Amino acid sequence: METRGPWRRHHRETLCTTGRLVAYQDQVTLPDGSAGRYDWVRVPDQVRVAALVGGSLLIVEQYHYLTGTMWQLPGGNVDPGDQDSGAAARRELAEETGFREGCWTPRGALHPLPGLTPARVHLWSAEGLTPGKPAPEPGEADLGVRHVPLAEAVRAACDGRIGCAASAALVLAVGAAHAG
Numbered sequence: 001m002e003t004r005g006p007w008r009r010h011h012r013e014t015l016c017t018t019g020r021l022v023a024y025q026d027q028v029t030l031p032d033g034s035a036g037r038y039d040w041v042r043v044p045d046q047v048r049v050a051a052l053v054g055g056s057l058l059i060v061e062q063y064h065y066l067t068g069t070m071w072q073l074p075g076g077n078v079d080p081g082d083q084d085s086g087a088a089a090r091r092e093l094a095e096e097t098g099f100r101e102g103c104w105t106p107r108g109a110l111h112p113l114p115g116l117t118p119a120r121v122h123l124w125s126a127e128g129l130t131p132g133k134p135a136p137e138p139g140e141a142d143l144g145v146r147h148v149p150l151a152e153a154v155r156a157a158c159d160g161r162i163g164c165a166a167s168a169a170l171v172l173a174v175g176a177a178h179a180g
């Protein structure tokens with residue numbers, strides 16, 4: 001048995017395993033003392049990068065299979081071979097936009113779906129970057145890179161044009177840091 005705060009787990013069953021996720025069902029005692037089940041998934045942590053280039057943020061526009069076309073910051077999975085989230089952030093920015101090197105700042109991490117997964121999105125900002133040639137993955141062939149002025153990106157985070165929650169939070173944080 002494992003205790004997590006007011007919850008107690010008695011048993012875990014693996015429901016599904018793919019190359020991308022593992023789905024579990026835990027038999028638990030709920031905070032009120034009753035028995036229950038808790039379904040959850042394990043997926044890789046993610047990264048998002050607020051890359052400032054000439055006063056603009058690099059925003060990627062891409063069609064996502066589940067949600068449609070979306071604006072978001074460059075990013076992706078923290079892969080098992082990555083030393084840390086910073087290595088993943090640097091790799092993803094270079095793959096999607098071609099920009100490399102520069103000065104990198106960690107901006108914390110968020111739990112975007114805490115009731116469904118313990119996965120985090122690690123947030124990074126980068127400035128003083130060197131342009132290069134992007135190398136998108138096959139599923140990113142339709143990815144477009146926009147140079148959006150920081151003030152406009154903040155408005156896009158507020159009005160929903162930036163549809164990725166972690167991207168919106170990071171844009172607002174970077175906008176606030178550069179405002180004062």
